[in-house]
Amino acid sequence: DAKTTQPTSMDCAEGRAANLPCNHSTISGNEYVYWYRQIHSQGPQYIIHGLKNNETNEMASLIITEDRKSSTLILPHATLRDTAVYYCIVRTVIQGAQKLVFGQGTRLTINP
């Protein structure tokens, strides 16, 4: 499994952009990068995913470096409700089935 490395915690001021980094130096060519978040102890919530191009949706933007060894999730205007643990995941396919391997994630705190 391609391993991901994220900072344990980060802080961001409300209204500012939150930039969450992730290293995945062992990622292989056909593996996708996915981001999920977990607010308190609720079920994880899908945010965004990408392969090699930058992606944007209504929640966030995903910037993947050209060598694909790292990526950054950007929450453009963070709100207090964005306080959560954010997981960067490299999609693994084992025995024909996708598998989500969650690491420890980054605990993002949005401060008023």
Added chain:
Amino acid sequence: EAQVTQNPRYLITVTGKKLTVTCSQNMNHEYMSWYRQDPGLGLRQIYYSMNVEVTDKGDVPEGYKVSRKEKRNFPLILESPSPNQTSLYFCASSWDRYNTEAFFGQGTRLTVV
């Protein structure tokens, strides 16, 4: 509204008393799975199912059973719960086995005493 529903949300039980945690999704998803979440260990996959009557073990299947008789339901069965199965459990579903845009339930907090 698209959702994955787990029941119960909270459960305290005694060692050895069989229990079932139900999971139902209303999105006609083929792929469903169960995870447990423990402090310091993150989320770990218990079992998954690629379709009706097709199930397989995840990373931590010991002490658990599952069944997939209908597409929408994927119950988790603990035949003889033990205290080390005290955990927060999540059910998840996605369109198919290649799609990792998974929808998670709200979780079941299980305590085995």
